[in-house]
Amino acid sequence: xxxxxxxxxxxxxxxxxxxxxxxxxxxxxxxxxxxxxxxxxxxxxxxxxxxxxxxxxxxxxxxxxxxxxxxxxxxxxxxxxxxxxxxxxxxxxxxxxxxxxxxxxxxxxxxxxxxxxxxxxxxxxxxxxxxxxxxxxxxxxxxxxxxxxxxxxxxxxxxxxxxxxxxxxxxxxxxxxxxxxxxxxxxxxxxxxxxxxxxxxxxxxxxxxxxxxxxxxxxxxxxxxxxxxxxxxxxxxxxxxxxxxxxxxxxxxxxxxxxxxxxxxxxxxxxxxxxxxxxxxxxxxxxxxxxxxxxxxxxxxxxxxxxxxxxxxxxxxxxxxxxxxxxxxxxxxxxxxxxxxxxxxxx
Amino acid sequence: xxxxxxxxxxxxxxxxxxxxxxxxxxxxxxxxxxxxxxxxxxxxxxxxxxxxxxxxxxxxxxxxxxxxxxxxxxxxxxxxxxxxxxxxxxxxxxxxxxxxxxxxxxxxxxxxxxxxxxxxxxxxxxxxxxxxxxxxxxxxxxxxxxxxxxxxxxxxxxxxxxxxxx
Ligand code: SF4
Ligand code: SF4
Numbered sequence: 001x002x003x004x005x006x007x008x009x010x011x012x013x014x015x016x017x018x019x020x021x022x023x024x025x026x027x028x029x030x031x032x033x034x035x036x037x038x039x040x041x042x043x044x045x046x047x048x049x050x051x052x053x054x055x056x057x058x059x060x061x062x063x064x065x066x067x068x069x070x071x072x073x074x075x076x077x078x079x080x081x082x083x084x085x086x087x088x089x090x091x092x093x094x095x096x097x098x099x100x101x102x103x104x105x106x107x108x109x110x111x112x113x114x115x116x117x118x119x120x121x122x123x124x125x126x127x128x129x130x131x132x133x134x135x136x137x138x139x140x141x142x143x144x145x146x147x148x149x150x151x152x153x154x155x156x157x158x159x160x161x162x163x164x165x166x167x168x169x170x171x172x173x174x175x176x177x178x179x180x181x182x183x184x185x186x187x188x189x190x191x192x193x194x195x196x197x198x199x200x201x202x203x204x205x206x207x208x209x210x211x212x213x214x215x216x217x218x219x220x221x222x223x224x225x226x227x228x229x230x231x232x233x234x235x236x237x238x239x240x241x242x243x244x245x246x247x248x249x250x251x252x253x254x255x256x257x258x259x260x261x262x263x264x265x266x267x268x269x270x271x272x273x274x275x276x277x278x279x280x281x282x283x284x285x286x287x288x289x290x291x292x293x294x295x296x297x298x299x300x301x302x303x304x305x306x307x308x309x310x311x312x313x314x315x316x317x318x319x320x321x322x323x324x325x326x327x328x329x330x331x332x333x334x335x336x337x338x339x340x341x342x343x344x345x346x347x
Numbered sequence: 348x349x350x351x352x353x354x355x356x357x358x359x360x361x362x363x364x365x366x367x368x369x370x371x372x373x374x375x376x377x378x379x380x381x382x383x384x385x386x387x388x389x390x391x392x393x394x395x396x397x398x399x400x401x402x403x404x405x406x407x408x409x410x411x412x413x414x415x416x417x418x419x420x421x422x423x424x425x426x427x428x429x430x431x432x433x434x435x436x437x438x439x440x441x442x443x444x445x446x447x448x449x450x451x452x453x454x455x456x457x458x459x460x461x462x463x464x465x466x467x468x469x470x471x472x473x474x475x476x477x478x479x480x481x482x483x484x485x486x487x488x489x490x491x492x493x494x495x496x497x498x499x500x501x502x503x504x505x506x507x508x509x510x511x512x513x
Contacts, residue, residue: 037382042390208368311374 065242085133141239149235153226184270416471423463
């Protein structure tokens, strides 16, 4: 029995990691294409049909490149930093429910790698580790721009972690559990009999603040100050080449996928497709539909991430801090209070 | 700055503009509509850009009835800010009496400023519409007379444009 659980878990890990890596490849392609479309260009369209193999070619290029370590860099940490980044980015996915249970080979399998009962805390804890990768990379490169990038990123992540945590509190109060699949289960009901009880509708303020904080946590525009090309060359990864640079790149996009998955799980009803349980599909097909729904929702959120990148300009550093401490933090606290009052009245 | 060129101060913003979210929605609508506008890209190697006559491509020597117009006065070489031109004069039986025995433009140095064209008293050197310049060595980038001489028929649009715009 024990070996069986280990085997199933390993299989799940393999599938999820491979899926994420493949998704990253296509995500980069889609990002480049959509960016191009927004700017009335066509984007990569030569390598393979519709340019689909462009990222593959880029990966090959990155693999072949020489690995340069600056002379005065701290070699061990310089090597360690990208590993931390990518490890953190991939391990967050462990607690995200991809679908309901599925019946395979006469066995009920939960579509979640680790069904821990403090899923949200795990995500918060692991994502805050990500700052080590970036800060250490900036520090060990022995380059002032890298260091500035690393410092900015640690300040940014710490400021926004607070509002991120507090915006989740509202969700936790509504659903009364820390377990992510229970939270999704909670969202499968209906409000007034027709509106899906997604936390997006139950917690609109929390939703907006959480999405904003997620943008900041993933270093995406408008909060990409750690990279800020015009000011910092490339930020924390200026001194990285080849495979190690590739790992940072991968971690960034994997983080984006994870952030989208977390947003989907917490606020957009996770794998649940409204009204589909009334259609009367067999349980196996229903499970597949749920997995598909999850993927579509995550893809939609990622699309939002990409389009926002070309809509909003980068914040200045003081604006970022003002927004984080003077606006987001009070709003999230008020949101927690409001949620508490409403819950008290309802019960 | 607003779209009408007026400066917008923070205190003038109304409540909804301060809330930021509706403004983000407006911005998103703009970016999404842009996505479906026609593209402006030339698919370069397949589809080439043909420049208008006002375009400053690589400088070439005008060839009229089999000989260059140039009288080797050396003005272009003198005015060239990048010191790209080298002219060596010699005598000829033709009416113009002087001709360049050697005329070289170093295309690695040339900055396509068009000063040579402007200064030439004979309208003998003009900017063509060629922009595809590829070399694999420094030596290859030095264009001698054989590469510079261009029949006048090909340069008519530019000469016409020069006549009207100078
Ligand atoms: S275009 Fe300018 S730089 Fe080029 S050869 Fe003529 S004068 Fe020199
Ligand atoms: S191209 Fe014109 S300016 Fe240059 S040497 Fe010949 S005649 Fe003189």
